[in-house]
């Protein structure tokens with residue numbers, strides 16, 4: 001039996017001024033991550049200082065938006081949903097929701113791509129949250 005994804009209200013993550021650019025890009029359907037100018041490593045969530053070398057020279061980069069599921073958990077109380085850690089092709093891992101699919105078919109190493117879902121927060125109706133959905137054929 002399949003557990004189909006249903007739209008649900010998501011709470012807007014806490015936003016920091018340094019993440020403004022991230023949310024503006026999300027509204028345009030772009031996933032931004034940060035790359036360190038000093039050591040070249042990508043990281044997420046976005047920080048002012050590189051977590052690898054502590055450099056404060058970091059630059060926003062648009063991620064390809066594809067990755068694979070590192071681990072996941074399906075919540076079945078109320079409206080079912082899947083929380084996962086997705087490893088982006090660029091390397092960083094992000095905590096996210098897996099959407100628009102059969103939640104029973106979600107599996108580790110599944111190839112996924114980013115989709116943006118509106119948070120449904122009435123105070124902040126313009127906010128789009130990056131979620132991931134399986135790439136067709138997987």
Ligand SMILES: [Zn+2]
Pocket residue numbers: 036037038039040041050051052053054055
């Ligand atoms: Zn660095």
